[in-house]
Amino acid sequence: QVHGYKGVKFQNWARTYGCCPEMYYQPTSVEEIREVSVHPGLETRPCLMNRLLQVDTEKKQVTVEAGILLADLHPQLGKHGLLSLCAVKEISGLLGIRPHGSLKRPPSTTQVYGSLLRWTDGGPCLEPEGVFQAARVHLGCLGVILTVTLQCVPQFHLQEISFPSTLEEVLNNLDSHLKKSEYFRFLWFPHSENVSVIYQDHTNKPPSSSANWFWDYAECKVTFFHSFLPGLVGWINRFFFWLLFTRKKESSDLSHRIFTYECRFKQHVQDWAIPREKTKEALLELKAMLEAHPKMVAHYPVEVRFTRGDDILLSPCFQRDSCYMNIIMYRPYGKDVPRLDYWLTYETIMKKVGGRPHWAKAHNCTRKDFEKMYPAFLKFCAIREKLDPTGMFLNAYLEKVFY
Numbered sequence: 001q002v003h004g005y006k007g008v009k010f011q012n013w014a015r016t017y018g019c020c021p022e023m024y025y026q027p028t029s030v031e032e033i034r035e036v037s038v039h040p041g042l043e044t045r046p047c048l049m050n051r052l053l054q055v056d057t058e059k060k061q062v063t064v065e066a067g068i069l070l071a072d073l074h075p076q077l078g079k080h081g082l083l084s085l086c087a088v089k090e091i092s093g094l095l096g097i098r099p100h101g102s103l104k105r106p107p108s109t110t111q112v113y114g115s116l117l118r119w120t121d122g123g124p125c126l127e128p129e130g131v132f133q134a135a136r137v138h139l140g141c142l143g144v145i146l147t148v149t150l151q152c153v154p155q156f157h158l159q160e161i162s163f164p165s166t167l168e169e170v171l172n173n174l175d176s177h178l179k180k181s182e183y184f185r186f187l188w189f190p191h192s193e194n195v196s197v198i199y200q201d202h203t204n205k206p207p208s209s210s211a212n213w214f215w216d217y218a219e220c221k222v223t224f225f226h227s228f229l230p231g232l233v234g235w236i237n238r239f240f241f242w243l244l245f246t247r248k249k250e251s252s253d254l255s256h257r258i259f260t261y262e263c264r265f266k267q268h269v270q271d272w273a274i275p276r277e278k279t280k281e282a283l284l285e286l287k288a289m290l291e292a293h294p295k296m297v298a299h300y301p302v303e304v305r306f307t308r309g310d311d312i313l314l315s316p317c318f319q320r321d322s323c324y325m326n327i328i329m330y331r332p333y334g335k336d337v338p339r340l341d342y343w344l345t346y347e348t349i350m351k352k353v354g355g356r357p358h359w360a361k362a363h364n365c366t367r368k369d370f371e372k373m374y375p376a377f378l379k380f381c382a383i384r385e386k387l388d389p390t391g392m393f394l395n396a397y398l399e400k401v402f403y
């Protein structure tokens with residue numbers, strides 16, 4: 001029999017949300033998952049089911065248990081000269097919420113996320129029709145994922161080049177920037193015109209880096225000043241842009257090391273996906289609102305990334321090429337800076353331009369909003385109700401989404 005624990009408290013990384021399940025289990029096999037998943041109100045993490053099960057080097061596919069961490073998977077893939085294009089935490093969590101980077105020509109998500117999910121009933125989720133399309137952003141409400149087959153690509157190196165620019169230049173030449181680089185994104189420094197443009201592209205150059213401890217240290221200090229001197233945020237944003245982002249920087253390495261970086265500072269974030277053609281309108285409106293309300297402060301950066309549309313029912317990029325616009329407010333030492341006005345202003349603009357919130361970040365939306373945002377929302381609801389008629393996999397957050 002699986003042993004459960006009482007009194008376990010979960011907190012997210014930023015310590016802004018948490019929950020206390022009645023019982024907490026860490027099953028190590030399918031049988032143990034079956035045993036515990038008949039009880040509602042329980043938290044089940046298959047994080048001890050974390051093995052690489054199979055490697056098909058010809059098709060470049062790997063099958064893994066759902067609890068494997070990508071940090072543990074990447075070195076194992078490296079031995080076979082392979083790479084998964086995903087760079088977040090746990091495979092099953094990744095399928096839950098559709099994280100994104102900035103990718104002009106992604107392989108289809110079917111290729112990235114593979115072909116076979118197995119559920120508590122033991123059957124492949126390709127059947128019945130439509131479940132696979134729903135399950136690639138499942139929010140944890142369709143069942144328990146046991147194994148995942150991932151389509152990989154041969155390992156490759158990337159070169160990252162970052163250089164300074166202005167908001168006007170980037171917004172007026174968006175298509176040209178998107179054409180110039182495989183992975184293009186930019187950071188806008190609110191309360192200013194300043195932008196840092198980042199290109200990431202395939203390279204044969206040996207690993208190199210222009211990072212240095214002084215700049216890392218200086219960046220750490222920004223969050224401190226930001227949070228304790230909110231009246232000076234505009235000045236701080238401009239000063240640190242001048243200090244840290246006015247030089248051209250270059251580095252190259254294996255792609256998953258370039259795609260990821262260590263996030264050192266606890267933070268509140270919102271990150272909505274809007275139709276790509278609305279990028280300029282939305283950013284200029286946010287800038288105008290900040291100028292019109294000098295007391296409304298915005299920490300840097302606003303990170304702007306681009307992804308291709310897909311066919312996943314609850315994907316924020318469902319059927320449209322999208323721009324993700326991530327806003328941030330730091331909370332070093334657990335200190336919160338007032339952000340309500342900034343948050344509401346941003347959400348209002350995002351809704352106006354047809355945005356959809358990131359599933360793993362803050363938002364105030366409910367079922368009424370999602371019905372308007374997602375053409376296939378009711379189709380997903382029907383699949384969920386069929387797979388989980390008693391609502392065993394729902395929680396307080398999901399009830400807001402589905403009721």
Ligand SMILES: Cc1cc2nc3c(=O)[nH]c(=O)nc-3n(C[C@H](O)[C@H](O)[C@H](O)COP(=O)(O)OP(=O)(O)OC[C@H]3O[C@@H](n4cnc5c(N)ncnc54)[C@H](O)[C@@H]3O)c2cc1C
Nearest residue numbers: 013066088089090092093096099100139140144145263360
């Ligand atoms: C510092 C930081 C930086 C980030 N940067 C980015 C970014 O750049 N881009 C981006 O898009 N996102 C970003 N995120 C969000 C991030 O992508 C998600 O928080 C992460 O992918 C969730 O993965 P997880 O393994 O923690 O899953 P969890 O949060 O544990 O789970 C996610 C969902 O999947 C469900 N689930 C988990 N396992 C199973 C299973 N076996 N079966 C069924 N359901 C399951 C859970 O119930 C939940 O609904 C960032 C988050 C942090 C903390």
